[in-house]
Amino acid sequence: xxxxxxxxxxxxxxxxxxxxxxxxxxxxxxxxxxxxxxxxxxxxxxxxxxxxxxxxxxxxxxxxxxxxxxxxxxxxxxxxxxxxxxxxxxxxxxxxxxxxxxxxxxxxxxxxxxxxxxxxxxxxxxxxxxxxxxxxxxxxxxxxxxxxxxxxxxxxxxxxx
Numbered sequence: 001x002x003x004x005x006x007x008x009x010x011x012x013x014x015x016x017x018x019x020x021x022x023x024x025x026x027x028x029x030x031x032x033x034x035x036x037x038x039x040x041x042x043x044x045x046x047x048x049x050x051x052x053x054x055x056x057x058x059x060x061x062x063x064x065x066x067x068x069x070x071x072x073x074x075x076x077x078x079x080x081x082x083x084x085x086x087x088x089x090x091x092x093x094x095x096x097x098x099x100x101x102x103x104x105x106x107x108x109x110x111x112x113x114x115x116x117x118x119x120x121x122x123x124x125x126x127x128x129x130x131x132x133x134x135x136x137x138x139x140x141x142x143x144x145x146x147x148x149x150x151x152x153x154x155x156x157x158x159x160x161x
Contacts, residue, residue: 002098005120008127009090010159015152016086019134020046020079022141022150031075035140038133042140043075049133050082056126057085059107060092060119066107086130093123 023031023042031043039045051068058066071078093101101120109115134152141149154160 001120002093002096002101005093005101005123006090007160009086009093009123011154011157012127012130013083013086013090014157014159015134016049016130017083018150018152019137020082022146022148023137024076024079026075026141026144026146028075030144030146033144035143037136037140042137042144043078045133045137045140046075046078046082047071049130050078050085052129053082053085053089053126055110056122057089057092059105059122060089062105064107068110089123089126 023046026042032041034040035042037045039048050071054069055066069081071081096119101123103119104116105119105122106114106116138149138152
């Protein structure tokens with residue numbers, strides 16, 4: 001199980017870095033272009049993804065009440081923060097014992113409800129959530145007229161085994 005989660009976390013880092021690099025190359029007008037999706041723009045989608053991964057990381061670090069991160073800087077600064085969080089999640093998985101990954105963590109969700117979840121299931125959720133929204137980012141980039149979009153399919157991930 002640990003190796004599967006390690007691969008998923010490594011893939012998440014790689015795919016996030018690829019899509020964020022492309023997004024960082026876009027002007028603010030493209031990042032903030034109103035586009036119909038789960039969130040109203042490319043920037044808003046990335047902010048959501050960054051917030052979600054940040055909250056899960058806090059929970060993995062045993063924070064009972066995770067705090068959504070604030071960001072008021074440039075998109076490049078946001079991308080750097082997001083990449084740092086994704087790398088921290090990989091490092092958590094890489095160093096975690098099987099017992100830690102099979103541990104039931106307790107936390108308060110965003111509705112302030114007390115919740116219990118196995119760490120490995122939370123990691124699986126995190127990676128799946130990020131993949132879902134990266135797919136939205138690809139669609140939004142195409143809708144914004146961006147032609148050069150990286151392939152983030154797992155099959156092209158160089159770290160796959």
